[in-house]
Amino acid sequence: MADRSDYGGKRQEPVSVLTSRWDVPDAHTLAGYERTGGYQVLRSVLDADPAHLRQQVKDSGLRGRGGAGFPTGVKWGFMPLDGPKPVYLVVNADEGEPGTFKDRELMERDPHQLLEGMAISGRALKSKRGFIFLRGEYLWPGIRLEEAIAEAYDAGYLGAGIMGSDLDFDITLHYAAGAYICGEETALLNALEGRRGQPRLRPPFPAIAGAYAAPTAVNNVETIMNVPWIIERGVDWYRSIGTEKSPGPKVFCVSGEVQRPGNYEWPMGTPAKQIVEESCLGMLPERELKFWVPGGSSTPLLTAEHYHDNITMDFESIQAAGSLMGTTAMMMYSHRTSVVDAALNWTRFYEHESCGKCTPCREGTFWLGQILQRILDGDGRPEDIDILTDVTAGIFQRAFCALADGACSPIDSSLKYFRDEYEYLVEHGRLPDHIERHAGPVTQNSGHLRPNHRAPLYDPEPAKV
Amino acid sequence: MFSSELREKAETLVGRYPIARSALLPLLHLVQSQDGYLSDDGITECAELLDLTKAEVMAVATFYTMYKREPMGRHLVSVCTNFSCKVRGAQDVYDRLAERLGVGHNQTTEDGTFTFEHAECLGNCEGAPVVSVDYFNYECMTPAGAEQLLDQVASGDMPLPTRGLRSPGIRMVSHRLAGLGPHPDDIDRGHELGFATGTDGGAPPPVTSEVGPQAEMEVVTSELARESDGQRAEAEQQVRTAGLEPEEVEEQAGPDARESPTRGGGSGAPGTTADAGDDHGKAHDG
Numbered sequence: 001m002a003d004r005s006d007y008g009g010k011r012q013e014p015v016s017v018l019t020s021r022w023d024v025p026d027a028h029t030l031a032g033y034e035r036t037g038g039y040q041v042l043r044s045v046l047d048a049d050p051a052h053l054r055q056q057v058k059d060s061g062l063r064g065r066g067g068a069g070f071p072t073g074v075k076w077g078f079m080p081l082d083g084p085k086p087v088y089l090v091v092n093a094d095e096g097e098p099g100t101f102k103d104r105e106l107m108e109r110d111p112h113q114l115l116e117g118m119a120i121s122g123r124a125l126k127s128k129r130g131f132i133f134l135r136g137e138y139l140w141p142g143i144r145l146e147e148a149i150a151e152a153y154d155a156g157y158l159g160a161g162i163m164g165s166d167l168d169f170d171i172t173l174h175y176a177a178g179a180y181i182c183g184e185e186t187a188l189l190n191a192l193e194g195r196r197g198q199p200r201l202r203p204p205f206p207a208i209a210g211a212y213a214a215p216t217a218v219n220n221v222e223t224i225m226n227v228p229w230i231i232e233r234g235v236d237w238y239r240s241i242g243t244e245k246s247p248g249p250k251v252f253c254v255s256g257e258v259q260r261p262g263n264y265e266w267p268m269g270t271p272a273k274q275i276v277e278e279s280c281l282g283m284l285p286e287r288e289l290k291f292w293v294p295g296g297s298s299t300p301l302l303t304a305e306h307y308h309d310n311i312t313m314d315f316e317s318i319q320a321a322g323s324l325m326g327t328t329a330m331m332m333y334s335h336r337t338s339v340v341d342a343a344l345n346w347t348r349f350y351e352h353e354s355c356g357k358c359t360p361c362r363e364g365t366f367w368l369g370q371i372l373q374r375i376l377d378g379d380g381r382p383e384d385i386d387i388l389t390d391v392t393a394g395i396f397q398r399a400f401c402a403l404a405d406g407a408c409s410p411i412d413s414s415l416k417y418f419r420d421e422y423e424y425l426v427e428h429g430r431l432p433d434h435i436e437r438h439a440g441p442v443t444q445n446s447g448h449l450r451p452n453h454r455a456p457l458y459d460p461e462p463a464k465v
Numbered sequence: 466m467f468s469s470e471l472r473e474k475a476e477t478l479v480g481r482y483p484i485a486r487s488a489l490l491p492l493l494h495l496v497q498s499q500d501g502y503l504s505d506d507g508i509t510e511c512a513e514l515l516d517l518t519k520a521e522v523m524a525v526a527t528f529y530t531m532y533k534r535e536p537m538g539r540h541l542v543s544v545c546t547n548f549s550c551k552v553r554g555a556q557d558v559y560d561r562l563a564e565r566l567g568v569g570h571n572q573t574t575e576d577g578t579f580t581f582e583h584a585e586c587l588g589n590c591e592g593a594p595v596v597s598v599d600y601f602n603y604e605c606m607t608p609a610g611a612e613q614l615l616d617q618v619a620s621g622d623m624p625l626p627t628r629g630l631r632s633p634g635i636r637m638v639s640h641r642l643a644g645l646g647p648h649p650d651d652i653d654r655g656h657e658l659g660f661a662t663g664t665d666g667g668a669p670p671p672v673t674s675e676v677g678p679q680a681e682m683e684v685v686t687s688e689l690a691r692e693s694d695g696q697r698a699e700a701e702q703q704v705r706t707a708g709l710e711p712e713e714v715e716e717q718a719g720p721d722a723r724e725s726p727t728r729g730g731g732s733g734a735p736g737t738t739a740d741a742g743d744d745h746g747k748a749h750d751g
Binding site for chain 2: 058061067068069070071073074077078086095096097098099100101103104108129135136137138139140142143146172173174175176177178179180191192193194195196197211212244245253254255256257261262263297315316319324325329331333334337341342345346349352353355
């Protein structure tokens with residue numbers, strides 16, 4: 001049994017913090033949320049000193065959950081909060097990184113957790129106005145949020161004079177219209193202002209001049225959901241989870257050729273293998289792990305070797321292995337799957353999603369797609385592999401935002417580890433016998449079941465006021 | 466043109482934001498709700514409402530995938546073909562449906578029932594392969610299952626999606642995407658949710674607090690971009706007080722995360738050194 005392994009001495013116990021209400025059937029309603037301690041933390045901070053709240057978030061070591069892992073408290077610290085302009089809080093719910101689906105499920109199952117986190121963050125940042133910039137395709141989470149917002153207003157948790165205090169906070173839900181690039185924070189702000197979602201030059205950074213040129217905090221959904229827990233349980237508790245430099249719980253989205261794909265919460269620093277073996281019951285039958293990405297398609301892929309060496313999922317270890325934590329969207333693929341097809345698939349994605357602002361990205365992704373397509377179609381030329389590296393070298397770090405770098409990741413990293421597959425394709429005009437471009441339907445998917453390996457609620461009692 | 470009722474709704478949307486132009490994306494959803502696509506009339510109307518030129522509105526409208534420039538059918542069927550769906554059979558699903566409907570990507574069936582498309586990652590990879598009908602997701606599809614789904618949708622016997630509601634059609638869904646809650650003709654179905662919130666059926670409440678710069682849009686100017694070495698040093702110091710190394714944070718954010726506060730000159734535009742961080746340098750959240 002996989003369970004008995006200690007994963008090279010790195011074994012972790014599962015946690016249930018952000019997902020602790022996922023097993024409560026009515027957690028998405030106000031009644032369900034209040035019954036499980038909801039809005040108690042907000043109540044407790046109504047008179048709190050905003051600076052103290054910000055200090056707690058800073059001391060907790062919370063790092064942004066949207067990809068870059070920048071310390072949230074430090075980011076907040078850059079904002080001029082007492083200037084003449086209003087301060088905005090914008091929640092980045094434009095989740096589109098391929099393989100990422102944590103924010104969707106968090107919002108579907110526990111929308112009030114986001115609202116409470118926003119109201120508390122609003123208090124910390126002296127902001128009276130929050131926006132949820134939601135991916136347009138996320139209609140169902142949007143409906144859940146709409147209802148939660150309406151309920152929270154009715155109950156006095158949002159709006160003017162929250163719970164009889166002098167604290168005001170309004171939330172506007174804003175559906176986007178389908179553009180991956182809007183997950184980039186300045187592109188997001190452009191979209192929110194009714195413009196094309198193209199990134200802006202920085203500086204100025206949103207913390208100084210963001211939405212409507214006012215100081216703006218742009219934070220990921222999961223980041224904001226951590227805030228109530230930090231304020232309630234304290235910094236020491238928070239830092240007791242995860243690693244020193246990557247503290248806290250994390251929701252990992254595992255997909256691809258595993259038995260049970262899904263969102264699973266573990267401490268930062270849990271071995272990737274433990275997550276996949278224990279939460280997902282390993283790979284599908286007769287499929288062995290060949291390559292995987294730790295944080296969405298924009299992060300360089302890793303191999304079975306990293307996995308079996310028990311690489312841990314935290315910023316330091318993943319970076320040391322040459323990849324990035326990204327959104328912690330772990331996509332696992334087997335020895336039957338072509339890594340070149342994966343690279344093509346993702347390249348087409350970036351080609352489609354390039355906003356067109358910078359030439360290297362706009363044109364380069366188009367060329368890369370064509371070259372990969374012809375290699376896979378059996379028309380590859382020996383020089384094509386060098387052209388690929390040449391083109392990615394011309395794109396990497398030469399565009400305005402990180403989308404272009406993300407587009408290079410799958411190609412550069414697959415060439416690094418699986419150059420032989422490219423060479424075989426060019427030489428023989430087809431894939432090796434045991435590899436398919438894409439495997440057939442998988443019908444034995446039990447993705448909706450929640451894992452058994454989940455800890456009980458951290459604290460079944462309502463939060464202390 | 467907008468009906469008078471819709472005009473009123475449009476004005477509600479405009480009033481919801483600190484500046485009018487922020488309502489443009491919702492307004493375009495509203496146009497699709499009335500016309501089933503971005504009609505020329507609708508574009509004109511948005512331009513008038515927001516005091517923009519038609520070209521400005523078109524520039525925005527053509528940027529986003531969810532805005533269609535040809536009339537959509539009653540339902541929009543999207544098949545996710547990103548890789549986690551593909552390795553579980555999404556391409557077969559797409560091919561079978563394309564054959565069955567006799568249309569390709571972004572085309573509408575002759576009878577006007579379905580508009581068909583392949584979509585980028587729909588963020589539902591645990592249920593791969595995913596087919597969405599008007600953005601409500603049906604998980605773990607097989608080619609045969611997807612075919613049956615479309616038959617049921619076409620005959621008005623729509624099964625409940627894995628997540629969400631039976632779709633009332635793309636136009637009514639667009640009403641929701643405009644931020645106006647369920648379409649008036651669709652209110653009763655609110656009860657399918659298991660609970661309802663008041664009479665508005667869950668529509669976002671009006672904004673009450675008066676905050677934000679009113680009317681005039683302030684533009685981000687180069688004035689704001691000035692930055693000194695001192696500011697950068699201060700930013701680096703702040704990262705250190707959080708127990709982290711600025712260089713490490715930058716590296717972990719991704720090789721080109723110019724949002725991190727520590728990059729001195731380098732690959733970005735001149736003077737690209739930040740004084741503020743970012744939540745998502747490398748892997749975009751969206």
